Amino acid sequence: MNPSSNEALYELCGFARVACEADLVMALEVDEAGRASPVASSPPHAFSSFNLSRSGLFDSAWSAIPAAASGFRLPTAVIHALPEMPASLLFVPAPAEHAPKSGLLLLWAHAPSPAPLIEHVRLLASSVASTLAARREAVRQVAMRDQFNDLLESVPSGIVLFDGDGQSAMINERAAALLACRPGSHRASELAAPMRALRERCANHAELEAAYAARVGNVHFAAAHHWVLGDKTYEVDTHPVSGDGQHGRIWLFTDVTAELRIAATLRGLAQSDPLTGLPNRRHFEEQSAQILTAAATAERAVALLMVDIDHFKQINDTHGHPVGDAVLKAVAGRCNDVLREGDLFARFGGEEFIGLLTITTENEAAVIAERLRNAIASTPVLIGQIAITVSASVGGATTKTTDPAISGILESLIESADAALYRAKQAGRNRVIMA
Amino acid sequence: MSCFAKLHGRRSGAGPTVAILSHGFGTDQDAWSALRPWFEDRFDLISFDLAGCGPAGADSYDFNRHGSMFGYADDLIEIIDELGVQSCVYIGHSMSSMIGAAAACARPELFSRLVMIGASPRYLNDDAYVGGFEQAGLDQLFASMAANFQAWVAGFAPVVVGVDDSQAVADFSRTLFQMRPDVALNTSRTIFGSDMRKTARRVPTPVHLIQTAADVAVPVEVGEWLAAAMPDATLDVIDASGHLPHITAPDEVRRILEHRLAGIVS
Numbered sequence: 001m002n003p004s005s006n007e008a009l010y011e012l013c014g015f016a017r018v019a020c021e022a023d024l025v026m027a028l029e030v031d032e033a034g035r036a037s038p039v040a041s042s043p044p045h046a047f048s049s050f051n052l053s054r055s056g057l058f059d060s061a062w063s064a065i066p067a068a069a070s071g072f073r074l075p076t077a078v079i080h081a082l083p084e085m086p087a088s089l090l091f092v093p094a095p096a097e098h099a100p101k102s103g104l105l106l107l108w109a110h111a112p113s114p115a116p117l118i119e120h121v122r123l124l125a126s127s128v129a130s131t132l133a134a135r136r137e138a139v140r141q142v143a144m145r146d147q148f149n150d151l152l153e154s155v156p157s158g159i160v161l162f163d164g165d166g167q168s169a170m171i172n173e174r175a176a177a178l179l180a181c182r183p184g185s186h187r188a189s190e191l192a193a194p195m196r197a198l199r200e201r202c203a204n205h206a207e208l209e210a211a212y213a214a215r216v217g218n219v220h221f222a223a224a225h226h227w228v229l230g231d232k233t234y235e236v237d238t239h240p241v242s243g244d245g246q247h248g249r250i251w252l253f254t255d256v257t258a259e260l261r262i263a264a265t266l267r268g269l270a271q272s273d274p275l276t277g278l279p280n281r282r283h284f285e286e287q288s289a290q291i292l293t294a295a296a297t298a299e300r301a302v303a304l305l306m307v308d309i310d311h312f313k314q315i316n317d318t319h320g321h322p323v324g325d326a327v328l329k330a331v332a333g334r335c336n337d338v339l340r341e342g343d344l345f346a347r348f349g350g351e352e353f354i355g356l357l358t359i360t361t362e363n364e365a366a367v368i369a370e371r372l373r374n375a376i377a378s379t380p381v382l383i384g385q386i387a388i389t390v391s392a393s394v395g396g397a398t399t400k401t402t403d404p405a406i407s408g409i410l411e412s413l414i415e416s417a418d419a420a421l422y423r424a425k426q427a428g429r430n431r432v433i434m435a
Numbered sequence: 436m437s438c439f440a441k442l443h444g445r446r447s448g449a450g451p452t453v454a455i456l457s458h459g460f461g462t463d464q465d466a467w468s469a470l471r472p473w474f475e476d477r478f479d480l481i482s483f484d485l486a487g488c489g490p491a492g493a494d495s496y497d498f499n500r501h502g503s504m505f506g507y508a509d510d511l512i513e514i515i516d517e518l519g520v521q522s523c524v525y526i527g528h529s530m531s532s533m534i535g536a537a538a539a540c541a542r543p544e545l546f547s548r549l550v551m552i553g554a555s556p557r558y559l560n561d562d563a564y565v566g567g568f569e570q571a572g573l574d575q576l577f578a579s580m581a582a583n584f585q586a587w588v589a590g591f592a593p594v595v596v597g598v599d600d601s602q603a604v605a606d607f608s609r610t611l612f613q614m615r616p617d618v619a620l621n622t623s624r625t626i627f628g629s630d631m632r633k634t635a636r637r638v639p640t641p642v643h644l645i646q647t648a649a650d651v652a653v654p655v656e657v658g659e660w661l662a663a664a665m666p667d668a669t670l671d672v673i674d675a676s677g678h679l680p681h682i683t684a685p686d687e688v689r690r691i692l693e694h695r696l697a698g699i700v701s
Contacts, residue, residue, distance in 0.1 A: 049497070050509055076537045080537060427510070
């Protein structure tokens with residue numbers, strides 16, 4: 001509620017009461033249907049609303065002469081605001097656009113002695129009407145702001161809204177918690193420091209500074225970045241909004257920690273082999289393209305190794321599938337232990353594994369292949385009480401290209417390595433053969 | 436639509452004098468069923484549902500207009516004017532008691548007698564005035580109404596009925612449930628927040644107060660206060676309990692009506 005227009009109406013009522021020696025003066029906001037809200041009175045009194053359509057007040061042509069109250073049907077609330085039945089009354093129409101039957105109602109407990117100012121009370125009408133209109137506008141704005149606040153607090157995001165005038169800003173409760181200040185209206189300048197401090201607390205703040213620095217001064221800029229704050233990640237979306245026809249800006253802080261975690265889990269599930277935890281064949285094919293391109297760009301050679309466990313069917317047949325699975329897991333673990341960071345190693349299918357490595361010398365591939373073979377075969381795999389002797393055959397192939405168009409390379413490497421693996425098996429297993 | 440129609444007005448009986456029955460909070464005009472035949476035999480009888488009460492009562496309720504007892508008094512006067520009634524005997528229960536008093540102050544010529552059953556001009560204690568309630572207790576009442584209306588009714592109804600009458604409790608609960616909870620809450624705030632003592636002091640009409648000896652909403656002190664403050668009032672404390680004697684002890688109430696309205700009922 002706009003206090004100034006309310007106070008003005010109380011002042012007007014008070015002035016009219018003193019000037020006219022009235023016992024009660026009310027400022028009434030009355031719509032076309034006669035629904036009346038008493039918005040101010042002198043003496044002050046709390047009124048609920050009432051209807052004046054049957055009162056007779058609107059059927060008289062009012063001049064400056066009070067009329068006998070007995071000729072009107074006044075609402076009981078008005079009568080009870082006076083210590084006794086009113087004797088006379090005067091209505092001063094003050095039509096406002098939204099409430100055309102508004103006016104000042106003056107009541108006297110006794111017939112008024114002719115106070116000289118009564119005939120001038122009509123001069124207050126335009127002030128009353130314009131103040132009622134101003135009050136209505138203020139009420140409307142408060143209602144809109146309340147509605148807006150409800151909306152602000154009902155969304156699951158922190159919101160910082162800078163008005164188009166560049167002077168004021170508004171933040172909701174969630175944003176206030178992030179920025180460590182109170183929710184509600186602020187001067188725009190008061191929020192700059194907390195916003196900066198929050199960004200500086202982010203783990204990725206250097207990246208953010210760089211991202212935003214380029215946009216400084218661009219009023220049209222819109223961006224969404226992840227702000228990493230402790231164990232939480234917020235997606236921070238900012239874009240211009242028009243406020244007062246100028247350039248306002250909104251910042252939306254949405255906690256996406258849980259979503260990101262779920263997305264990462266799902267991605268992992270889709271990319272890995274559930275038994276061994278190694279990348280699956282599809283993920284291998286996706287990742288190999290990156291390795292091949294990077295190697296071609298760096299003019300480095302690559303090696304592809306196929307690793308196949310010897311007599312795996314026999315292990316399954318002798319000890320059962322659970323033991324077979326345990327062996328696969330153990331082999332995957334042993335291989336992982338001897339590979340280098342950056343080597344891609346995946347379960348290719350069945351008891352077959354595949355590795356893709358960047359190498360400096362052709363010999364390096366053979367060394368790593370031998371390291372894998374040895375890691376698998378050096379000691380028996382212990383499953384519970386059972387010790388199982390395991391070995392694997394390894395076929396390898398290398399290539400070097402400087403053509404970043406890598407299509408077909410993986411396929412031909414696999415073909416060569418597969419052929420080498422076949423030969424290793426033929427030659428008695430548990431050995432490495434490079435193509 | 437007329438106010439009389441909007442408030443589900445009924446008119447029956449063939450007597451020469453108009454009597455108007457106005458029920459209290461949580462009931463509707465069916466609350467008069469036990470006394471209705473007695474009135475119909477003697478009066479031109481008018482009854483209606485208060486705004487917010489009766490079937491689809493929320494349609495007649497205006498949160499601004501009915502935010503004070505005067506809004507209800509305006510409704511009452513509107514009905515009387517609509518029907519062209521020149522003068523009436525008014526019987527109000529509970530909140531309708533002070534509604535009648537407010538209307539009689541505004542339009543004294545319309546009312547020849549006011550009968551008030553379980554009347555209270557103010558429910559809150561105030562210095563020496565005993566209203567029976569403290570603000571903290573009322574706040575608790577409003578909070579439990581707002582939290583779970585159903586549970587509140589289940590607790591409130593037997594206490595207000597005040598006698599072991601399962602049919603009365605069931606009827607009162609039914610009419611309470613008939614109210615939309617937000618309307619019921621606002622109405623009870625209006626009632627319990629009202630201070631009609633000034634109105635009581637200036638009521639120009641002869642008043643007959645009836646109350647029970649044990650009424651959770653209205654201590655006997657309230658009836659005594661009203662009888663002393665009103666310019667022309669009688670008080671009958673009947674040998675009954677509860678806030679709804681017109682439902683639970685109609686014979687007792689009828690006996691008082693016969694005695695007090697003897698001059699009018701020929």
